[in-house]
Amino acid sequence: MAKLIDGKAVSQKVKDEVRAEIESKGLKVGLAVVIVGNNQASRVYVNNKKKACEVCGIQSFEYALPEETTEKELLDLVDTLNNDPKVNGILVQLPLPKQINEENVIARISPIKDVDAFHAVNVGKIMIGNYSFLPCTPAGVMELIHSTGTDVTGKECVVIGRSNIVGKPMAMLLLHENATVTICHSRTKDLAAVCRRADILVSAVGKADFVTADMVKDGAIVIDVGMNRNAENKLCGDVKFDEVEPKASYITPVPGGVGPMTIAMLMKNTLAAKYLQS
Ligand code: L34
Numbered sequence: 001m002a003k004l005i006d007g008k009a010v011s012q013k014v015k016d017e018v019r020a021e022i023e024s025k026g027l028k029v030g031l032a033v034v035i036v037g038n039n040q041a042s043r044v045y046v047n048n049k050k051k052a053c054e055v056c057g058i059q060s061f062e063y064a065l066p067e068e069t070t071e072k073e074l075l076d077l078v079d080t081l082n083n084d085p086k087v088n089g090i091l092v093q094l095p096l097p098k099q100i101n102e103e104n105v106i107a108r109i110s111p112i113k114d115v116d117a118f119h120a121v122n123v124g125k126i127m128i129g130n131y132s133f134l135p136c137t138p139a140g141v142m143e144l145i146h147s148t149g150t151d152v153t154g155k156e157c158v159v160i161g162r163s164n165i166v167g168k169p170m171a172m173l174l175l176h177e178n179a180t181v182t183i184c185h186s187r188t189k190d191l192a193a194v195c196r197r198a199d200i201l202v203s204a205v206g207k208a209d210f211v212t213a214d215m216v217k218d219g220a221i222v223i224d225v226g227m228n229r230n231a232e233n234k235l236c237g238d239v240k241f242d243e244v245e246p247k248a249s250y251i252t253p254v255p256g257g258v259g260p261m262t263i264a265m266l267m268k269n270t271l272a273a274k275y276l277q278s
Contacts, residue, residue, distance in 0.1 A: 002222075002248035003148075007257040010147045011140075011264035018056045018267045029274045030059045031089040031115065031266075032081045036074065037067040037097045041227070046093050049263055056267045061087060071100045075108050082110040088277055089115035089270040094165070112276050115269040118165065126172055132276055133269045138170040140261025141202060141223050142177070148221060148250045152177040156197050160184045160211070160238075161204035166225055170202055191215070203238040213243040222248045225258050 022029055031053055035046045046062070053060035063077060074092070081087045090113045096102050106114075111121040117133040125131040134142075145152060157179040161167035171181045184194055195201055195215035203211045204225035216222060226238030237254030245251050252258055 002245045002251040005144050005147060005223075005250050005252045005257060007140075007144060007252060007260045010143055011260035014143065014261075014264035015052060015055050015267055018058075018264075018271050021271060022057045027271075027274060028059070028086075029057070029088050029270055030061060030086045031091060031270045032061045032063065032084075032087045034063045034065070034074070034077065034081075034090070034092045036065045036069050036093075036100065039095065042093045042095075045259075045263075048259075049091070049266060052263045052267055053270075056271075058267060058270055059086070067097055069097070069100070071104060074100055074105055078105065078108045082108075082113060087113065088273040089113055089266075091115055091266065113273055115266055115273055117169070117269070123164070123169070126169060129176055133272060134173065134265065135165065135169040136265040136269065137166050137204075137225060137258060137262045138173045139265040139268075140258055141170060141225065142173050143261055143265070144223060144252060144258065145200060145221065150200070150221060150250075152179045152200070155179045155199040156182075157200045157202070158182045158184060158195050158198035159202045159204065160191070160195065161206075161225070163204065166204040170204065170225075174200070174202075205238045207238060208236050209238075209240045211239040211244060213240070213247055216244050216247045218247055219249045220247070222251045223258065224252050224254050226254060227259060 033046055033049055050060045081090045090109050092105055106118045111119045114122050117135040157174045159167050159171045162183050162185045171183050174181045184191055192215045196217050198220055200221045202223045208228040208230045224237035224239040228236050230236045235255050
């Protein structure tokens with residue numbers, strides 16, 4: 001029987017710390033949240049981010065733009081937010097409608113307001129190990145691993161997925177803590193065998209029921225970054241929870257695992273941005 005890692009509780013602790021610091025120092029901190037179009041999941045995530053801002057005493061400024069927004073219009077908004085002193089952090093929720101090039105938008109955000117840590121400058125700094133912001137989802141995963149009392153040093157860690165947003169930075173953060181890291185992807189040969197080596201298995205694939213019991217070593221820590229809908233439109237992760245849970249030592253649920261942590265780390269980054277700018 002695995003112990004469940006309570007992402008809600010760990011994220012609440014992080015948010016409490018952010019709030020306590022903002023209150024005790026009397027800081028004025030602002031986050032601009034930009035959402036383009038009518039993606040339902042994005043709407044939920046953005047609402048959760050706004051709620052978290054309230055909990056932390058961060059002022060949120062929402063910009064909800066229509067589906068047909070042009071790239072130029074969005075880039076102009078980013079310029080305005082870059083120059084607005086009340087805005088310490090800029091978050092442009094992804095994915096964006098297809099007429100807008102995400103790379104161009106990310107590149108336009110001032111690196112000192114880039115609370116997602118998606119800008120090439122911040123990605124580069126993370127790679128060197130000298131960073132201002134950590135990417136929210138991977139940083140949240142590290143917090144969840146720490147919450148189990150596990151020392152990552154020397155552990156075999158396997159990350160499934162190689163996206164710029166999760167897989168690649170995830171591997172880097174594990175490496176910074178002296179793990180032996182393997183990144184798997186769609187071309188990996190004998191994925192199950194590679195995963196079975198993992199003391200810590202992080203799945204960021206985006207497919208329901210992708211991680212099955214035969215891919216998990218007895219006693220492994222299993223972190224599920226997936227955020228999928230199954231056939232009944234129910235939210236579920238990448239991990240076939242019912243069969244993997246008995247083998248794992250610790251496992252994250254979906255919902256209530258990595259998702260809330262992503263948001264808590266965004267709050268932390270927004271506070272860090274405030275310091276960076278003052
Ligand atoms: N720019 N785009 C940008 N930054 C990000 O960090 C994200 N991400 C991903 C999608 N696009 C982004 C998020 O915010 C995924 N993501 C995210 C954030 C929060 C939650 C899920 C994904 C979340 O709140 N999850 C809840 C359940 C939500 C529900 O009920 O649908 C949970 O408990 O997991």
